[in-house]
Amino acid sequence: METARKTEINYQALFHSSPVPAFILENTGTDIILIDFNPSVSKIIRNIGAHNLDQSVDVIFPGFYELNLNLRSCSPEHPSFVLEALYRSHQGLPATYLQFNCCYVDPNLLVVSVQNIHRKRQAESDLEKSRERLELAIAATxxxxxxxxxxxxxxxxxxxxxxxxxxxxxxxxxxxxxxxxxxxxxxxxxxxxxxxxxxxxxxxxxxxxxxxxxxxxxxxxxxxxxxxxxxxxxxxxxxxxxxxxxISKHKKLEAELELLNRELEKRIEDRTQKLEQSKRSLLRNRQDLQKKSQHLTEVNNALKVLLKKSDENKADMEENMLANAKELILPYLEKIEEESLNETQLMYMGIVKTNLKEIVLPFSRKLTSKYLNLTPSELTVADLIKHGKSTKEIASLLYLSEKTIATQRKNIRKKIGINRKKVNLRTYLHTFQE
CATH class of the missing domain: 3.30.450.20 (PAS domain)
Incomplete structure (x- = not known):
């Protein structure tokens, strides 16, 4: 009795530690139920668990009629079978080729081991496809x-x-x-x-x-x-x-191509000689054209210099005219307005100021465009300079150092084009259109 118990214990230990997935079924006469399985089974058949113990194979493998039919036909006369079939453990998961090896060990007991042969079947399928492709390729060539x-x-x-x-x-x-x-x-x-x-x-x-x-x-x-x-x-x-x-046709084509290549090389050689002659003629013409082009370039450059100087003089004249109008005319007109003028004189004075603004308006619009490349901080500093604030006062208002304000003043002069001119920055800023 003790020996039988030890044998049973050893069997159970061996069965449950085996890397080969296996389960034990009992034929009750009316049904086949699951009574034991080792942990390796769950690696292949994921839906088997402790809740399946004592359940019918029809419940555990629903729709797997081929396996269930083979299990029921297993008997002393047919004590074993090997079945290879596609099995899908869960809806939505890909089907896997499994091999079931069943052994009839007792009037009522069946031991079934399972192997995943999906890679083997896939390799066999790939090999067969490769063989077919090879045969087709050989036949095609x-x-x-x-x-x-x-x-x-x-x-x-x-x-x-x-x-x-x-x-x-x-x-x-x-x-x-x-x-x-x-x-x-x-x-x-x-x-x-x-x-x-x-x-x-x-x-x-x-x-x-x-x-x-x-x-x-x-x-x-x-x-x-x-x-x-x-x-x-x-x-x-x-x-x-x-x-x-x-490859006889291929070799024949090669020979014909070689003949054509020789003829082509001869034509290319003749054509090359003619091209060399044309090249020398074109070179002479090109040298003549280069001389003429060089002369035209020098004339063009001289004209560009004259036009540039003319544009610079025009710009300086416009700036001077605008500055003179702001500094030499408008201040005196404002002083005259402060005097006691009658209604007619005030009307004439208004007409003069309006006409003067119309005269300098085109120049002030051009100068205003110079503001466009100033940064926001430079625009703020320029506005404070325009309103008569000193570097020290601006630094105090903006919580910046006087050195920073001085640098921004230089940048403003450079960006509006007076960094090398003896022009008062505040006066020049007043020339821009408000």
Whole structure:
């Protein structure tokens, strides 16, 4: 009794610590229920948990009729089965290929192990697709496949390989000597060299363009490509496989293209001589044009200097006129207004001031545009200067140092274009339109 209990304990420990997902089912006669499972099961079948104990497999695997049918058919006469099927543990999750291995261990007990074979099935599917693509590619290019067993010299030539040379498959002896006898004498040594360099490991693959004799005696250009696919334990080559493609049309086009290239080179040479003559003539004309262009450039530069000087004089004249109107005329008009004038005199005085403003208005608008590149702080300082504030007073009002205000005064003079002129900044600012 003690031995049986220890065996049971050991079994339970082994079962629950096993990395192989497994669960135990009981056939009650009317149903098949889950009585135990190890933790590894949840890594594959996520919806199994303690709440599933004593539940029917129909509840645990709803809709998985294939598995449930195989479980119910398991009996002493059919004690085991292996089932590979797609299983989806939750709605919305991708289906996974699982392999169920069932073993009938007792009149009432079934042990089922589970393996995730999704990667295996995916790899098999990918391999099959690759094989199909390869077959389609070979068929599309009309390539003839060959398979060479280097130890025996036996070569399996596919039907297309023989067809390229107008032979029937049975007319080509399946041996490497058949191929060697068909190689053009001028190409043979070069082909052997390329083959030896690949077999020795110098080249990753064998590739050769050479001529083979067809059944009718004509020579067929082929592209032969192959690779060692099997080696012995000591590295010796055992098997090599590859393809052969008819490139006769390609070679013919190459020859025609070479002829065209030679003709084109001759034409280019003749044309080049004519172009050289034209080039020398154009060079002479260009030198004459350069001399004329240089003379025109000098004249143009002189005109630009004159126009620039004229614009500068015009600008200075406008600034002086505006400053004179502000400093030499308006102040006296204002003093006259302070005198006792009769109604007619006041009317005339108003007309004079209005006309004077109309005269200087175009100049003041141009000068006002110089304000546009001042910063907000420089605009504030300029306004205070205009209203008669000193550097010290401005510094006190704006809580800045006198040095900072002095720097801003310099910047203002520079931006409005009087940094090198002996013009009073406050007076000049008064010339701008309000």
């Amino acid at each position: 009309g390539a003839g496949v060959w398979d060479w067993y280097l130890v025996t010299g036996e070569v399996v030539f596919e039907d297309e390989w023989a067809a390229i040379l107008d032979y029937k498959p049975h007319e080509i002896k399946p041996h490497i000597s058949s191929w060697e006898q068909l190689i053009h004498p001028e190409d043979k040594q070069r082909v052997y060299d390329m083959l030896d360099r690949h077999i020795s490991g110098e080249l990753p693959r064998y590739k050769s363009e050479h001529r083979l004799r067809a059944k009718g005696g004509n020579w067929v250009w082929v592209l032969d490509v192959g690779k060692i696919v099997e080696r012995s334990t000591d590295g010796s080559p055992i098997r090599m496989t590859g393809t052969k493609v008819d």
